[in-house]
Amino acid sequence: MSTDDTTTSNCGASTTESKADASTDADAASKCGGATTESSSSRGGATSSESSSSCGASGDDENVGATVEDFDADPGQLIAVGLGPGQPEGMTARARSALLEADHIVGYTTYVELLPDEVTGAAEDIYDTPMCGEVSRTEESVDRALAGNDVAIIGSGDPNVYALAGLALEILESKDATASMVDFEVVPGVPAAQSCAARVGAPLVNDTVSISLSDHLTDMPTIESRLHAAAKEGFTIAIYNPWSRKRRDNYEKACEILMEHRDPETPVGIVHGAGRDDETVEIVELQNLEELGETDLVDMTTTLLVGNEDTYVWDDRMVTPRGYESKYDY
Ligand SMILES: C[S@@+](CC[C@H](N)C(=O)[O-])C[C@H]1O[C@@H](n2cnc3c(N)ncnc32)[C@H](O)[C@@H]1O
Structure with a gap:
């Protein structure tokens, strides 16, 4: 054009x-x-x-x-x-x-x-x-x-x-x-959270919170306190606007907060450019998330999907149980 x-x-x-x-x-x-x-x-x-x-x-x-x-x-x-x-x-x-x-x-x-x-x-x-x-x-x-x-x-x-x-x-x-x-x-x-979830299996089938790390319109202390609450309460978390050169610190802080409340092996789906020519998908452990901030995988066209305490990886897919397993035999 x-x-x-x-x-x-x-x-x-x-x-x-x-x-x-x-x-x-x-x-x-x-x-x-x-x-x-x-x-x-x-x-x-x-x-x-x-x-x-x-x-x-x-x-x-x-x-x-x-x-x-x-x-x-x-x-x-x-x-x-x-x-x-x-x-x-x-x-x-x-x-x-x-x-x-x-x-x-x-x-x-x-x-x-x-x-x-x-x-x-x-x-x-x-x-x-x-x-x-x-x-x-x-x-x-x-x-x-x-x-x-x-x-x-x-x-x-x-x-x-x-x-x-x-x-x-x-x-x-x-x-x-x-x-x-x-x-x-x-x-x-x-929405990106759903497009990205589809690329990594079924990470968001239970209660989920979306948080943007962009401090352009919401100040960082507020973002941090929302992240603490979401991580503490056991929600799966979709993180939008995760990283830019000017927001390195926000990304690092977010990784620290998540590590404070979650098991280091919690699966995190990283989807860059879902549905676009440069789409890249990875499932990593929470403990390895911070170091990926400096790679092309995580930028302003990436959404992070942080599993809850029950989320696991099976056959290269993230699975967040909905709770059926506690009610039914299968
Ligand atoms: C300003 S928000 C817009 C969100 C959009 N309205 C939605 O419903 O997905 C921009 C953020 O959405 C996410 N995003 C948008 N498109 C994406 C895509 N194709 N793949 C991964 N994340 C995407 C990224 O986190 C990006 O920083």
């Missing part, structure tokens, strides 16, 4: 490239009604400096601009669509049809690149930005819908798992719009 196709904003430019494009203002006026150039230029987008930042909200970049009063068109629809793990076969039929029906698709560049050609070919416009800039990107989708377009905002996995469905509603509210006004809908997708 060419950069030109995917970075030109029709609601006011958000990317560096589109801001430089003199045609952008005219596009904004024709497609986004009241979404003024003023509001979108103040939002800014995910610039290259943002993409290498730690995603902290700074300055006006993450301030919401135009309100519902600035739009005079009949609003279109806004749907938050979960793509599942990555490959087109992993997408639900409902997600595919919702994307085929959307006029505009908005998303993080990596997710846009995962879309099947059939979907990108059918869209009138695709707006993508690099990592971070989640607020400006989500606002772009809201503004486009308020301006009369049917818009899909996309993300990997499911829109309700560390994703933008809630933010879209919050932004609608902050603009004095309503969810009904844009017929807001969430189209679920298969």
